[in-house]
Amino acid sequence: MKKVLLIEAMGSAEDLLDAGRELGVQIVVATHREIYESYAPAVKEKVSGVVFTDFSDPERALKELAEYARAEGVEGVVGCWEFLTPVAARLAAELGLPGNDPERADGCRNKRVMAQLFEEHRVPAPRTVLAQDCDAAAAGLAASGFTYPVVVKPAEQAGSWGVSVIQGPDELPEAFAAAQAWEYESPHGFPLDTTVLIQEYVGGVEYSVESVVFEGRITPLTVVQKFTTDGVFRAEIGQTVPAALSEADTATLYGTTVAAIRALGITNGVAHTELKLLPEGGAKIIEVGARLPGDRVPELIRLARGVDEARAFVQVALGIEPELTPRTDRAAAIRFFVPPRAGRFRSIDGVVRSPQVHRIAVYPQPDDEVRGPGDNDGRVGYVMLTAATPQKVNRAADAAIANLTIELE
Structure with missing residues (x-):
């Protein structure tokens, strides 16, 4: 059985763990001992094995993990937790396994380095x-x-x-x-x-493009429409797959995305690219991550397009060319529940159930303290929906949360 080393089971880790099981691949997680103890039971159940290291000393962690990977016959490395994607790239390079350019890996995490690489490679960006x-x-x-x-x-x-x-x-x-x-x-x-x-500040409408890269060949999977809060702080409150765009606008976003991915040296893996479509034409990159998207977007892509991005990521890490042809042509959306302020959570009411509602989830228990709006950690739940087209799923999403109330003390 093939073995893949997952650099920290955080972020969209469950998608990768599920993909490993479906592919018959052992997913071994590299983490801290105390962090592993805090994993949810559902995550622990899906992990094939664990290797403990200390990422507060990245050079030592890299050495320890390389020794482990050689001794245990690891055949692939994937990075999930965004902060550790440079470690994943350097470890893959050290082991001679598929991965991204280790010399530019910091640019996929550090926005200062990213901005410099975009300028150097003439990628349109703020x-x-x-x-x-x-x-x-x-x-x-x-x-x-x-x-x-x-x-x-x-x-x-x-x-x-x-x-x-x-x-x-x-x-x-x-x-x-x-x-x-x-x-x-x-x-x-x-x-x-x-x-x-x-x-x-870049005007226009914000989107993300999710891509898979195999041996330098970049395949954009879909454009995701992003919904964010207004005001001083900007948090993401919803996503729709695919975005309702013309072929020309989609081509513009794809072209700009490909230029950004190449500039950052992403050659084997996945890329989450955030960018804006400009009113005057063209697009500008906001940022890129060498990781799966969050916000349950991999699940939205599976529901809407029938493509499993996490599965493709594991396959690419093993040097296997993934099948990325869409098998369905539908739309899926998620809208997050965000309280108006911090406080003690009591209940959520008013979410309208309809045939388009795929799932409703509430995170906190009554009396739990919750954050207010301002960043993505302020969310207290979500509704996920499916429909035949982006327009229909957006209308269903608007109707589902039109009378949403979050009661706090």
């Missing part, structure tokens, strides 16, 4: 000012000629944490502090780049 302190940020903004609003974001975070859209210079100090609030990654504890990016 212009960026880099700063280590607020005074330098203000000076850089003044020299850049950017007009407000601008986006302020950390070089190394995820889930929309620390990302702000500000309307004027008086909002910069608070936004800068929010972007620089994390010196260490959680839960593994390795240091983060505290550089802050200030980027020109």
Whole structure:
């Protein structure tokens, strides 16, 4: 039985674990001992084995995992937890297994490096000012000629944490502090780049493109329509697969995505690309991750297109060319339940059940403390739907949550 090493079972790990089982592949997880103890029982049941290391010392972890992989006959490496995708790329290279360019792997995680690679390879992306302190940020903004609003974001975070859209210079100090609030990654504890990016605000509609890359050949699977909150903080509150777009707009997004993936050296694996379709034409890349998408998008793709991106990821890691031809032509959507403020959770009411509703999930128990809106960790549940077309599934999603109420104390 083939054996694949999964670098941390977080993020969309269950999709990969399920894919491994279906393919008859052992998925061994590399993690910290105390983090493994916190895994949900459902995750532990799907793991074929565990190897413990300490990612707070990346070089030591790389050495230990390479020794383990050689001794145990590991034939593939996949990265799931976004912060550790560079470790996965370097480990695959060390072992001579399919993976991404280790020299550019940091660009798939660190937005400072990503912005530099995009500029070097002439990938259309927002212009960026880099700063280590607020005074330098203000000076850089003044020299850049950017007009407000601008986006302020950390070089190394995820889930929309620390990302702000500000309307004027008086909002910069608070936004800068929010972007620089994390010196260490959680839960593994390795240091983060505290550089802050200030980027020109890009208008237009935001989408993501999910792609599989095998031996340098890039196959975009679908365009996903993204729904986000407005205001200073931007969190994702919904996704629809596929987006209702013309063939020309889809081709524009695919072309821009391919250019970004090549610039970042993603040659074997998957890519989650966030970008905006511009009103004046063309598109600009917001960011790219060398990982599966979150927000249950892999499940939405399976429901809508009949393609299993996680399965393809495991196959690519083993050097097997995946079958990516769509088997269905439907649409699927998810809408997240986000409370209006932080507080003690009581209940969720008003979700309309219909034939289009595939699943409803609520995360907290009564009396659990929940976060307010502001980032993706503020969600308290979701409704997932399917329908014949994107337009129909979007209408069903709007109807399902039109009377949603979240009761808090």
